[in-house]
Amino acid sequence: MVNVKINGISVEVEENSTVLQAAKKAGVHIPTLCFLKDLNETGACRVCLVEIKGARALGPACIYPVSEGMEVFTHNKRVLAARKNTVELLLSNHNKDCLSCARNQNCELQKLADDLGIREFKYQGAYRPVTFDDFSDGIVRDTSKCVTCGRCVNACAKIQGLGILNFIDRGFNTKIGPVYNKSLADVNCMQCGQCINVCPTGALHEKEEIHNVINALHDPTKHVIVQTAPAVRASLGEEFGMPIGTRVTGKMVAALKRIGFERVYDTNFGADLTIMEEGTELIERLQNHGTLPMITSCSPGWIRYVEREYPELLGNLSTCKSPHMMLGAIIKSHYAQRKGIDPKDIYVVSIMPCTAKKHEKNREEMKQNGLQDVDAVLTTRECGKLIKMFGLDFEHLRDEQFDEDLFGEYTGAGVIFGASGGVMEAALRTVTEILTGKELDDIEFKAVRGTEGIKEATLTINDQEIKVAVAHSMVLAKPLLEDIKAGKSPYTFIEIMGCPGGCINGGGQSRVIGNIRNGFIDIDWKKERAKALYDEDAIMPKRKSHENKQVQELYENFLGKPGSHKAHELLHTTYEKKDRFNF
Amino acid sequence: MEKLNQSSLLKIKEIVSKHKDEPGPTIMMLHDVQDALGYIPFEAMEEIALATNQSVGEVYGVVTFYAQFTTQPKGKHIINVCIGTACYVKGAQLLLDRILELTHAKVNGTSHDGLFSVDATRCLGACGLAPVAIVDGKVYGDAEKSGLVEKAIQEIIACEGGKQG
Incomplete structure (x- = not known):
């Protein structure tokens, strides 16, 4: 242990701590901008500058190691002036159109400028050339807002192992972008949006579709239906200042009904349907020596990744569409038929924790008779904006229920799809019961739960041993994929999600600010959001997808049985090898 | 591509x-x-x-x-002109302008016929010889007055078929 003094306050900290960690222990908050714990520890932005007694220059607290007897001043005259100057210099080259910026009012740079009392733009000078890239379906990159902090660079490299975004050129001309400064649409980007989630400014954000949705709502010829993914309810409240992990299912439904959607459905119905199809597919592969391990296909970011990085494993993918695409396809066929509406007049909106789903809905494979299964995808953040635009007092809305006609019922198995391991657990609940013909004693497969690392489990079904694994993020998935490629994978079934922790931490979820990611505010955001979903599962009267009555009815009245010809036509899809670079 | x-x-x-x-x-x-x-x-x-x-x-x-790497093909012959402080003071800009005129290239660019690339470089560490230029690896000192760089370029043009005129 080492003794240091922060602004005269004595603290004892571990030997290899940084000044920033010591300050936290002393109850002193040093502002940071580029710093992200475990992800981006470079000391590049100089916002966290502090004075170390005896040192000639100010040092960056985020990476400055403590030593015995060190005295640090975090807010004296010299430090405050330098810190303010640093931010003023950052602003000199920044596109300051804050009023029309996607990050207006939740920007980390804006907050810093306010916290430091910046009231004038002290430095007026040259601006570096700007790249504005909105060609990809999910992610917009605007270098005029970029502070070149490098958070996105490291998120892409360390979470997904892709390293698509990188520093280009040097000095004043430095920008962050893909190779040749190309569009994200033309490189091997999976559109997961993890870069968006760590960006402190408006340089990276989702491609917004809010106004398309509002236009559809105001079009009298359109029958507009909305569905919400399970993970959204665990994060949407954050857009309204509610604590992380607050489950807002009822308020969300109430808000969407007031906005004017004809129907508000839960994608969980689609999730239950997915389990029926995917479970049947797994059983068939097990019994007929099909390609194993089978890998889940719910995460469109993961699908984009595998099509570009591991095309030789496309046969291992389940052919099932993701839950919201399944529900979209059923709405535009069965629902349209039952309600006597021309599918052309139906507009399906999906509220998703995901930016890759914005791409998924545009895929050619996701159309029937030229009509998209889903017309618009809004992120959780966009949903929050939509609710604010319609002037609703979200926090005080009284809870309402999802619409109950045709697709109203859902089980706990559907809810947990939003957390890593959830699809696996939901599938195991159904597959085990179908194969053994017996009811499970304990339906909670705790070994596949959790928000960190690869998870695995071994279970015995009818004397046959089955090994399963769960990975979330491509860095975790890669070793599993290499094993399959080498023909030595011990697994029968693998769940892969594009984002760490699963959809609850998707690229479309509420932003988790640096102060939480860096542990200055003690909240494990992934765990809290996952808990919200597992809690909802635990209180559901039905917790197994095959017990969903309305899913059973859908098969009786429309689809036939799981895996039928009609089910394949509407609920399954195909994949193809894609070029990593399109130039 | x-x-x-x-x-x-x-x-x-x-x-x-x-x-x-x-x-x-x-x-x-x-x-x-x-x-x-x-x-x-x-x-x-x-x-x-x-x-x-x-x-x-x-x-x-x-x-x-790094400035020494390029993603565009370089010309067949490469000319570096130092515009470090010492060379600049001793007239490197005049030399550079004459070279650009002779080669029809732009600074840090390549001529249309692919014959020459001209780069303005940082200090080459030969300030005593300022201004300094390098043609295909050969260093020329006191290059503003000597006229040897221009001569070397004209020889290359003559050798390669005289297209530069």
């Missing part, structure tokens, strides 16, 4: 396998590719990325960071 010819691809593979077990191989590979092909083609960045367990984006970051 235009496909790279087979001999260049083989050359890239040879360079990459030569350096891949050395420490910090990226820069060495890039230097050799730049020397061999006159620029860093996309295929080279892909090969280097694969061999060094980096992404193409990371390799591209290195390529654009």
Whole structure:
């Protein structure tokens, strides 16, 4: 242990701590901008500058190691002036159109400028050339807002192992972008949006579709239906200042009904349907020596990744569409038929924790008779904006229920799809019961739960041993994929999600600010959001997808049985090898 | 993008396998590719990325960071003019302007016929000889007055068929 003094306050900290960690222990908050714990520890932005007694220059607290007897001043005259100057210099080259910026009012740079009392733009000078890239379906990159902090660079490299975004050129001309400064649409980007989630400014954000949705709502010829993914309810409240992990299912439904959607459905119905199809597919592969391990296909970011990085494993993918695409396809066929509406007049909106789903809905494979299964995808953040635009007092809305006609019922198995391991657990609940013909004693497969690392489990079904694994993020998935490629994978079934922790931490979820990611505010955001979903599962009267009555009815009245010809036509899809670079 | 010819691809593979077990191989590979092909083609960045367990984006970051690497093919003959402080004071800009006129190239660019690339460089460490220019690796000191650089360029043009007129 080492003794240091922060602004005269004595603290004892571990030997290899940084000044920033010591300050936290002393109850002193040093502002940071580029710093992200475990992800981006470079000391590049100089916002966290502090004075170390005896040192000639100010040092960056985020990476400055403590030593015995060190005295640090975090807010004296010299430090405050330098810190303010640093931010003023950052602003000199920044596109300051804050009023029309996607990050207006939740920007980390804006907050810093306010916290430091910046009231004038002290430095007026040259601006570096700007790249504005909105060609990809999910992610917009605007270098005029970029502070070149490098958070996105490291998120892409360390979470997904892709390293698509990188520093280009040097000095004043430095920008962050893909190779040749190309569009994200033309490189091997999976559109997961993890870069968006760590960006402190408006340089990276989702491609917004809010106004398309509002236009559809105001079009009298359109029958507009909305569905919400399970993970959204665990994060949407954050857009309204509610604590992380607050489950807002009822308020969300109430808000969407007031906005004017004809129907508000839960994608969980689609999730239950997915389990029926995917479970049947797994059983068939097990019994007929099909390609194993089978890998889940719910995460469109993961699908984009595998099509570009591991095309030789496309046969291992389940052919099932993701839950919201399944529900979209059923709405535009069965629902349209039952309600006597021309599918052309139906507009399906999906509220998703995901930016890759914005791409998924545009895929050619996701159309029937030229009509998209889903017309618009809004992120959780966009949903929050939509609710604010319609002037609703979200926090005080009284809870309402999802619409109950045709697709109203859902089980706990559907809810947990939003957390890593959830699809696996939901599938195991159904597959085990179908194969053994017996009811499970304990339906909670705790070994596949959790928000960190690869998870695995071994279970015995009818004397046959089955090994399963769960990975979330491509860095975790890669070793599993290499094993399959080498023909030595011990697994029968693998769940892969594009984002760490699963959809609850998707690229479309509420932003988790640096102060939480860096542990200055003690909240494990992934765990809290996952808990919200597992809690909802635990209180559901039905917790197994095959017990969903309305899913059973859908098969009786429309689809036939799981895996039928009609089910394949509407609920399954195909994949193809894609070029990593399109130039 | 235009496909790279087979001999260049083989050359890239040879360079990459030569350096891949050395420490910090990226820069060495890039230097050799730049020397061999006159620029860093996309295929080279892909090969280097694969061999060094980096992404193409990371390799591209290195390529654009250092001025000696280019992603556009270089001309057949390369002229460097130092515009460091000492050379600049001794008239490097006048020399550079005359060279650009003779070669029909732009600063840090390549002439249309692909014959010349002209780069304005930082200090070459030969300030005593200012101003300094390098033509195809040969260093010329006191180059503003001597007229030897201009002579060398004219000789190249004559040798290559006199297209520059």
